Amino acid sequence: MKAHQLTRITGAVKNSLGLVYGINKGAMHAKYPDAISFSKMLVDLNLLVKPRLHIMDGIMAMEGNGPRSGKPKKMNVIIMSDDPVALDATFCRMVDLDPELIPTVNYGESYGLGKWKEEDIEYLGDDIGGFISKDFDIKRGPVKKENIAAASIFRGMVLRKPFIEESKCIRCGVCVEACPVQGKALEFKKGDRSNPPVYDYKKCIRCYCCQEMCPEEAIDVKTPLLGKLFLYR
Ligand code: SF4
Ligand code: SF4
Structure with missing residues (x-):
């Protein structure tokens, strides 16, 4: 149960990327360089592999600069489902995030992987109302198509x-x-x-693999002022 810089959340649908071995994982980021196409690929992967049960450990979740360098957040919950879309939508509701805005959830339903609407989900166990954390540090706006390849000359000033x-x-x-x-x-x-490595932002596809893999949590993400004003409101 973690926040994620590229896809907002890393939950049941995204977890299946672990099935892609070795450097092929990185190749997936290169092939699908924006959050939307990457999320669609994750949904396809789930439809192909069809995992039968998804278990999310949210006893100690991660908020903020996830998936690697965020802060621990006690949520005291374990969520299980045979529907990864319903599971991720439930995670979203617990952190006051609109599930419809999350591409793995949204495309997850439209591609037939599962259901995200509350009326289509049957909850068993404790009432989820008792787990809602409105102050969970996560970006709540829509996921933008940060298409790096097609980005304009202003990309350095906004992305x-x-x-x-x-x-x-x-x-x-x-x-x-x-x-x-x-x-x-x-x-x-x-x-x-x-000296530390140096970025070439013209080549960078914003996959955040570097941030995820850094053993010292030395990599953070910043948003330029124009981006804050126009792209990530
Ligand atoms: S520099 Fe980091 S974010 Fe950019 S493409 Fe490489 S791994 Fe991805
Ligand atoms: S992985 Fe982290 S600690 Fe290692 S070189 Fe990169 S930024 Fe520095």
């Missing part, structure tokens, strides 16, 4: 981007290895490891 906190970086290079972009969107300048 969110990962950055490295120099004081936390141990120069291990895990983020560089994790970057799925051919030719790498971040690298040590001239191979010099005395």
Whole structure:
């Protein structure tokens, strides 16, 4: 049960990406570089594999800068379902997030993977009203199609981007290895490891694999002022 920078939440539908092995995971990010196409791929993957039971551990969830560098948030809940869309929609409701705005949920229903509307879900167990956390730190606006390839000349001024906190970086290079972009969107300048790797934002597809893999939680995400005003309101 975690917040996610690209897809808003990482829940049952997104969890199935774990079935994609090794570097193919990164290749999926390169092939589907925006949140919408990536989410559609996740729904397709679930339809192909058809996992029979989904279990979400939300005893200690993660809010904020997920999926790797967020803050622990006690939600004290375990959610189980044979419907990953219903499960993720329930997660959304618990954190006061409109499920319809989440592409894995929305496309999940329209592609026939499951149901997200409350009237179509049968709840068993404790009343979910007792688990709602309106202050869960998560972005609540619609997921935008951050199509990096088609982005305009203003993209550097509007798109969110990962950055490295120099004081936390141990120069291990895990983020560089994790970057799925051919030719790498971040690298040590001239191979010099005395400084952190440097981003090439023109190449960066905003998959946040670097952030997810950094063992020191040294990578955060920032939004330029114009982006805050026009894109991520
Ligand atoms: S993975 Fe993290 S700690 Fe390692 S080089 Fe990259 S930013 Fe620095
Ligand atoms: S630099 Fe990070 S966010 Fe950008 S493409 Fe590489 S791994 Fe993804």
